């Protein structure tokens with residue numbers, strides 16, 4: 001695996017990758033902020049299956065953090081991350097500095113309008129401008145055939161898919177299922193902030209999403225009633241304060257009144273030590289994607305029909 005840190009090194013290494021493979025060379029790209037876990041690994045495995053070569057980036061992007069957020073304490077472990085990328089067969093890792101990603105005098109950003117103002121964007125103003133700007137820049141530098149994102153960050157996936165199409169970027173966006181612990185808690189680099197007590201309560205997020213999916217499978221279409229079901233499951237998480245509980249159009253993120261089209265059920269809960277998010281695509285016929293667990297047999301719940 002080659003490790004590069006500058007735009008020009010990346011351009012050289014990327015050119016060499018493309019030249020070393022067959023005529024229909026394809027490059028799979030997985031952008032990350034590091035502190036890699038099995039959720040990230042699932043994206044790399046999928047990228048390897050579908051492409052001749054795989055490129056990773058590790059960049060804790062300052063422009064997607066608010067001033068009061070965890071940018072400076074975000075977990076960073078370059079040696080462990082590189083070992084994991086190596087073991088996953090990644091060909092090229094791009095680890096730029098902030099100055100490399102945002103050259104002196106940089107003023108350009110990608111604004112995704114209302115899509116970036118709702119849900120996570122309402123609690124984290126400017127977050128999606130930061131995400132869209134850095135991902136678009138990475139797409140231009142890496143020039144991947146396909147790029148891989150986790151369903152866990154559902155709004156992020158929708159935002160990336162939207163600006164990629166709007167700007168005509170020649171990248172196929174692949175959304176991969178959320179990897180969970182056996183208790184349903186979605187793997188996240190931020191889970192390590194949780195206290196033992198908070199960790200016991202954190203699976204309530206997934207139970208709330210499951211309750212909504214179960215109700216939908218039973219024929220419920222009233223979004224008010226679905227939100228109520230989710231809210232009552234969250235009451236178990238007494239240490240957390242729900243930030244939002246939403247069922248929104250899966251493309252526009254407009255809040256729905258009736259579940260009459262593909263939707264995203266999503267929620268955020270603020271625990272004293274970390275703010276957690278989770279989501280599940282649902283539709284009038286039930287959950288849209290299978291739920292993916294790293295312990296499928298232990299959990300019992302995760303695999304549902306698509």
Ligand code: AMP
Pocket residue numbers: 031032033034038039040042043148149150151152153176177178179180186187188189
């Ligand atoms: P991050 O390093 O948190 O920016 O995440 C990098 C990518 O990994 C994003 O596309 C995330 O959605 C994805 N990801 C993070 N956690 C999970 C998970 N538990 N399952 C699947 N994908 C994930």
